[in-house]
Amino acid sequence: MFDELETPAVLVDLDVATRNILRYQNYCNEHGLTLRPHIKTHKTPEFARQQVMAGAVGITCQKISEARVMAEAGLDDILITYNIVGASKLAKLRALSNQVRLSVTADSLFVIDGLSDSFEDSPEPLSVLVECDTGALRCGVTEPSDAITLAQAVERAAGLSFGGLMTYPAVGGTQNVQSWMTEALALCKEAGLDCPLVSSGGSPDMWTAHHAPVVTEYRVGTYIYNDRSLVEAGVCSWQDCALTVLATVVSTPAPDRAVIDAGSKILTSDLLGLEGHGHLLGRDDLSVRSLSEEHGCITATEGATGLAVGERMRIVPNHCCVVSNMVDRILLHRGDRLEGDRKVAARGCVA
Amino acid sequence: MFDELETPAVLVDLDVATRNILRYQNYCNEHGLTLRPHIKTHKTPEFARQQVMAGAVGITCQKISEARVMAEAGLDDILITYNIVGASKLAKLRALSNQVRLSVTADSLFVIDGLSDSFEDSPEPLSVLVECDTGALRCGVTEPSDAITLAQAVERAAGLSFGGLMTYPAVGGTQNVQSWMTEALALCKEAGLDCPLVSSGGSPDMWTAHHAPVVTEYRVGTYIYNDRSLVEAGVCSWQDCALTVLATVVSTPAPDRAVIDAGSKILTSDLLGLEGHGHLLGRDDLSVRSLSEEHGCITATEGATGLAVGERMRIVPNHCCVVSNMVDRILLHRGDRLEGDRKVAARGCVA
Structure with a gap:
């Protein structure tokens, strides 16, 4: 192929991505959830x-720089699920609020104070959701009373309005979110x-989101493409995976080993608790044992790989x-x- | 700071990077090694x-796309340590050979045949080094006789000339290289x-390169910046690390936990056998326990982190x-x- x-x-x-978009939108419609996809995927x-x-x-972003790319392209309802800290970013946030319907999250008085300093003279208050840690041990207040x-x-702060509660739950944490x-x-x-809003999210638990009926809005990113982590977790099948990496075998130094030209510079070193670095479509007997930047080393579960230099996977x-x-x-x-x-327009938006 | x-x-x-460049050039000069730095770093x-x-x-690249960026900028002696496979890349390689003094590696007849097909009518033969696996179990022939x-x-093939032997050894593999x-x-x-040439490389063993006197050329990449993996291996000190990631504390959800805005999107998930995701300068008591894309979770070895939102590290x-x-x-x-x-001009050169 190709x-x-x-x-x-x-x-x-595109067919698979479209099917994924529609299928989960239908799920949310059926369960009375509003859907706010995360564009990070x-x-x-x-x-x-x-x-x-x-x-x-609307959409979810995690960085102002990502939100700016989306706003420039006409997306007009953006939640940034991040504590915005620092004068330069706060100024950009304020500017962005003139362009789109904007909301952000906060989990401390420090962050709320910074937002208020930047928005106190804003004609429209900035909607601020309070981030809650329902078990993921990342950001968020850990006690409901602190929320x-x-x-x-937020309600007292000049220029801000309380937009609701937000959480990024641990995998399998739907019941925790509910309680x-x-x-x-x-x-x-x-x-x-x-x-006004309880926002939760996470692709691993996307099909049981309705088991936390307290949630009114759901955020998912990965669902549009899906990946090996979600297949292995039983969330989808290989046929639902829209994104794949095309690679070429560049070396077969031994019968039981082959090397492909996809390394960590394209597959990344993310394991997400899995062994190996991705699933070779149609070759369940092979695994990507290790990666360096430009090489992926393939081994067979048993015996020879059967791969030849020049072969594509x-x-x-x-x-x-x-x-x-x-990738660009x-x-x-x-x-x-x-x-x-298609250009990955918001690639590399680190700040 | 900043x-x-x-x-x-x-x-x-820049001072640290310059010192690193000069120090290793001096080492190579002293030991009669030619140095061919890898630009991947x-x-x-x-x-x-x-x-x-x-x-x-000259320099080492691993991708034609990287080599083209360097050639455009005037670098004129480039070794691509990669098996070039596929008509499109072979055509680009041929074009590049008109621009710079070029050499590549090969570890199979398939690769040699492809190179010869592309260079058979070239006015100058392409220099091809045979890649040898001296223990790293990546690319390369595993037996000297196969080399x-x-x-x-290569010598028989039209348009090619034998440029020497090349290896990317396993860490600690200097003696293997020699034998x-x-x-x-x-x-x-x-x-x-x-x-004409025996080319070896690798920053972890850079200071013992002279223990393999059979080697005439050494390739190193990481040495210009250095990193935690090399400090932990005893190759350099924290003061020799030219590249650092500046991050801000964005959340302190509990006394023993803090969250910074540097996640896998900037630190990457590369572990290189280490625990945790980088070293916090001046804070040996803290570690970056886990990363998600935009968050780094910091914990203290004992007790509280002492970090406050807004603090930089x-x-x-x-x-x-x-x-x-x-990063761009x-x-x-x-x-x-x-x-x-400074623009990272050869960033994202995956193909």
Whole structure:
């Protein structure tokens, strides 16, 4: 397949991506959830627009730089799920708020104070969601009572309005989200505070999102492409994986070993708890045992690999989001038909 | 330090990088080794030129796309240590050979045949080094006798000339290189074949390169920046690390945990056998326990982290080469003085 393409290359099957977008939008529609996809997976305005046209309420970004790329391309409802810290970023956030319907998260008074300093003279208040740690041990207040304290601080702060509660739960943490947020909402009510939104997310638990009915909005990124981590977790099948890495065998130094031209510079070193570095489509008997920057070393479960130099293979990476960030362009196809390429416009937006 | 900079950002101390370049050039001069630095670490023509001006015989690249960036910038002696496979790449290689003094490696008849097809009508033969596996289990023929067979095939092939033997040894493999190459050279002599060059490399063993006197040329990449993997291996000290990642604390959800804005999108997931994701300069008591794309979770060995939101830190990454590839620009400084920025011109050259 695609014998003329230089490898390694990142391929995205538009039919599969479209099917993934529609299928999960349908799920959210059925369960009364609003969907706010995370653009970190594809980093392209074209896919973001497709997600919104399918019914998404807006998009999620994690960086102002990503949000700016999306805003420039006409996406107009953006949640940045990140604590914005520092004068330069706060100034950019303020500028961006003139362009789009914007909301952010905060999990400390320090962050709220910074936002308020930047927005105190804003004609429209900035919507700030309080980030809650429901078990992932990353950002977020760990106690529901602290969430209410911060929500009240947001309401008091000049230029800000309380937008709701947000969490990025641990994998398998749907029930924790339900109990944590239920308690927090009760405290909100006690405090006479209106909580307009409860936002949760995560692709690994996307099909059980409705088991936390307290949640009103769901954020998913990986679902548009899917990857080996989600297949291995039973969330989807190999046929649902829209993103693959096309690689060429460049060396067969021994019968039981082969080397491909896809290394960590395209597959990345992300393991997500898995062994090996991606799944070789159609070759369950082979594994990508190790990576260096430009080489992937393939071994067979048993005996010879049967691979020859020049042979091409497609790999479903462990984690698709990070692969998108390694290339300037992705190649688009529908099955065996190549359909051009697309710039990964928000690639490399680190700040 | 650098309070106004947006984070995360990749900083490179020019004084430290220059010192590293000169120190290893001196080592090579003292030991009669020619030095051919690998540009994968910095991916910038400016540093490549500095390496050549310090005395390097030329540069090493792993991709034609990288070599083209360097050739455009005036670097004129390039070894591509990779099996070039595929019509499109072979055509680019041929075009590049008109521009610079070029050599490549090969470890199979398939690769040699492809090179010969592309260069058979070339006015100058392409120099092809035979890649030898002296223990790293990546590319390369595993037996010295096979190296001679391929060297003879290169000599017979139209448009090619045998450029020597090349190996990327396993860490700690200097003695293996010496015995493997000694045997191969004896076989060359037996076969009446002149071997103009024996090229080895690797930063972890850079200070013992002279323990394999059979080697005439040494390739190193990481030595210009150094990183945590080399400090932990005793190759250099923290003061020799030119590349650091500047990060900001964005959350302190619990006394014993803090979150910084440097995640795998800038530090990458490369572990290189280490625990944790980089070294926090001046804070030996803290470690970067886990990364997600935009978050780094910091814990203390014992008790509280003592970190506050807004605080800045500098991190020496586990592996500096892969960090260079994550950003469009690096920020240059000398100690506490910022000196502008530099485009990472060969970033993202995957094919």
